[in-house]
Amino acid sequence: MGFDITLHDKMPDVVLYRQDKHWIYFIEAVTSTGAMTPQRVLDIQAMTRNVEAGKIFITAFPDPDTYKQFSGDLAWETDVWISAHPDHMIHLDGTKFLGPYR
Structure with missing residues (x-):
């Protein structure tokens, strides 16, 4: 993909990785x-x-x-994804939803 993961990385x-769209999702559990x-x-x-793939950044929360x-x-x-409402997501910009970071 163009990067190495080591135990000391952040x-x-x-x-x-979603191959059909060539996107990478980076998901952080807030907890x-x-x-x-x-x-x-x-x-x-x-x-x-x-990394040439589109990058998507998501924070996962347990509840509102x-x-x-x-x-x-x-x-x-x-x-944003909230596990208490798993069928919905929040996007922090009005121009697109769930697409790569510009």
Whole structure:
């Protein structure tokens, strides 16, 4: 894919690849290391600078109350998934939904 993962990297909890769209999903469970903040997105982009696939950044929350605690820290153009409402997602920008970061 264009990057190496080592035990010391700051990679998110889950990294998935969707071959038909050539997208990589970087999913962070907020309860483990926190949310997809602007700095977190920059760090992942730096680690994956050689990746040609589209990059999608998602923060996973257990419930709406936890989401509310972190909502002010989330980076624009990232997505939110709340396990209490698994069929819905929140996108933090109005121009697109669940697509690669620009």
